[in-house]
Structure formats: structure tokens, C-alpha cells
Amino acid sequence: AQSVAQPEDQVNVAEGNPLTVKCTYSVSGNPYLFWYVQYPNRGLQFLLKYITGDNLVKGSYGFEAEFNKSQTSFHLKKPSALVSDSALYFCAVRDSGYNKLIFGAGTRLAVHP
């Protein structure tokens, strides 16, 4: 069965430092991978996706993610964190059966001034 793991419940970063939010996946076939962000009391906002092509994917708000097939990972990165990046981040993978999206448990990112 398809699954997604986000091994860190929370990531703490100082403003201006690089950040990484980790995601690993298990899926049969070619993975379709997504990152979403959720700000307090808000819905989910799409950040970026990997479907095919270049392993380094660039998305919204300066975020990027690297698809690593051998390590089955899709880590989210940003070169310089902002306090406004503080939010809940979800990694997700498509289950090809009826296009379902399977989510990780989420990682809370806290960026400190």
C-alpha cells in the first residue's frame, strides 16, 4: 500500500538559516509527489509537485524539493528561512487507484527570529 512518512513532528530553524523538512514515501509505480502548507486556521496551499522530469522541483515562496528515487525521498528545502514560513507542512503521494492522495502526518516548522 502507498504510504508517506514525515519523521519529524517539528523542525526548529533560526531565521536566515536553511531549512529541510523530510519526507519518504512508499509507492508502487512512478510516484507523484506533493508538498502542501497550512497556516493556522487555514486550508491547504499547494507548494510544489514532482510528476516527472528534473529531480529538483521549484515551487512557491522560494521552496524547492529534491526527488531521490533510490532513497525514496522528497525533502522540502529553502535556502533562507523566514519567520513567516512557520506553519504545518504536509507531504503527499498519489495512489494511482482512483487518484487518491495519501498524506504524511505533517511537520510543524517553527522559524525563530
Place this chain on the structure above:
Amino acid sequence: DAGITQSPRHKVTETGTPVTLRCHQTENHRYMYWYRQDPGHGLRLIHYSYGVKDTDKGEVSDGYSVSRSKTEDFLLTLESATSSQTSVYFCAISETGATNYGYTFGSGTRLTVV
């Protein structure tokens, strides 16, 4: 989000009462989904639909039913609400085109069962 709306946005209901949440899309997409979000669990799939009158169970379907009589509407019903169904519910639609593959989520419904 554009093209998908959920109603109501907030609801407080009593244990044992039926509750229906509505998801409406204007995009004419085939696939629609209902998720619930709970701390520590991320979003878990309740039910999904792959066409009018075509629905199936997701990971956490017990206590929920759905209906899709029109392409644009996907209803989630809690037959007899319980406190464990207090959650935030999200509806989603998926775009499956080769160039714009992705998912769009509604703004969510915060349901409290007292």
C-alpha cells in the same frame, strides 16, 4: 479556493444527530474526495468519488456515508454524530490533465460534536 466551496464552514452539533456537509465544485472534475484532519494524523481519506453515483470507502469511513447525484456536488453525512468525529473536514477535487495535474482543496469545515 477557486472552483470548490464547502458548507457550512463551522458547525456545532449534538451527539447522535445526523449532519451533512456539502462540497460544491464548478470545475466539472470527475474525482472528488473527503478528508478529515486531526492532530498527529495529517489528512485521512474518508470517502471518494470517481463519478456520479460512483463512490468508495477510504481509510476512515466508519460512521460516514456519501452521495454524489450530480458532478458538482459531493455530500458527506455523519449518520449519528459522535465526539470522535469532531474534526476539520476538507473536500478536494483533482485535475488529471497531463500539464496541470494536481489537487485543489476547499477551505474546510470545522465540526464540533458535543
